[in-house]
Amino acid sequence: MTATKGLEGIVATTSSISSIIDGVLTYRGINIDDLAENATFEEVVYLLWYGKLPNRSELDHLVIELSGYAQIPQQIIDQIKLYPKDVNSMAALRSAVSSLALYDAEANDMSTEANLRKAKKLQAQLPTVIAAFARIRAGQEPIAPKSGVSISENFLYMLTGKQPDKVAVEALDKALVLHADHELNASTFAARVTVATLSDIYSGVTSAIGALKGPLHGGANEAVMAMLEEIGTADNVTNYINEKLANKEKIMGFGHRVYKNGDPRAKHLQKMSQELGKITGNMNWYNMSIQIEDIVTGQKGLKPNVDFYSASVYTSLEIPRDLFTPIFAISRTSGWTAHILEQYENNRLIRPRAEYTGPSHQAYIPIEKR
């Protein structure tokens, strides 16, 4: 038995949800470029769950259904109020989502209908949890979700208490479309491993949130913004990046396990970053990002991934830095739950082997002789 470090190149499951073939990403066979240009997030959520695009009435129904599930139990709000004010936002989300199961009477109902319903509740409630967390730590009361409104609009409304403008809603919605699913990424794999024991969907999504939190995965978008803030202005970019590369440090938001010639999602986020920079009148983050890309791609051949330009996009939307990864989780809940439902449909316990590298033939030494 020989281990493959990081399971690189190992095909661990079949899936009909999303594919990355020759650098092209599709959801249910539809190119991500088409979805980014044309689809709303709810259309993509429907596509991932049901395997086809919704017609008008199916889409309208899903928007109403999701907004109908968006309210979170008072006990979750009370619990968030007890969290330390400076707690890590992904740790808060992980804890709150785990707790949602405690207040769902069908949390352990494993029927297909109950699991789809719980996928909808999770998709609807994550944005409410994150907005409530952000307001509570700022000393404000949480705002209840509106009914009949899209996830993007509702999230920005619950976060700020104001009706968000159309540009912001559309930008967030496109970002959610772009982050919704990505084959067998680490957090989706974590979700599938968890539910393959026939554990419940809340456990699967909680595992996934824990995996997404890390800076080698979803946590990179926040790390990118921390880097941009540390650099400060375009004048400092060259020295900063050259020094990092010389020290063999990783530049967050670059590189990918699967894409070696570039992440097809990055160009959409780059364009959004530029457009939002023009609208807000602050091109600093975009200009710095372009300069960083030139140096990192020029010197290392590494291309930006989905996390790189999403950092400046969310900053232009005035979203606090530590909500970037939770927003990724809002989007990826659609993919996680689609994969969990697919796993249940054709389940087998996921249990690989390890190549043992420890000592062998060791004698047991009685404790008094050690």
Ligand SMILES: CC(=O)SCCNC(=O)CCNC(=O)[C@H](O)C(C)(C)COP(=O)(O)OP(=O)(O)OC[C@H]1O[C@@H](n2cnc3c(N)ncnc32)[C@H](O)[C@@H]1OP(=O)(O)O
């Ligand atoms: C949504 C997402 O999860 S997208 C990914 C988000 N993560 C990041 O942006 C973090 C930065 N990037 C990385 O750490 C990596 O590129 C990963 C985790 C995305 C992929 O990792 P792997 O496929 O395991 O590649 P690995 O880390 O082994 O890198 C291979 C080589 O490229 C280098 N490299 C990879 N990424 C970077 C980077 N961002 N900056 C500098 N060098 C890099 C490594 O140092 C390594 O060099 P070496 O062979 O000289 O040791």
Ligand SMILES: O=C([O-])CC(=O)C(=O)O
């Ligand atoms: O697929 C991966 O390894 C990481 C990624 O880009 C994603 O999850 O969107």
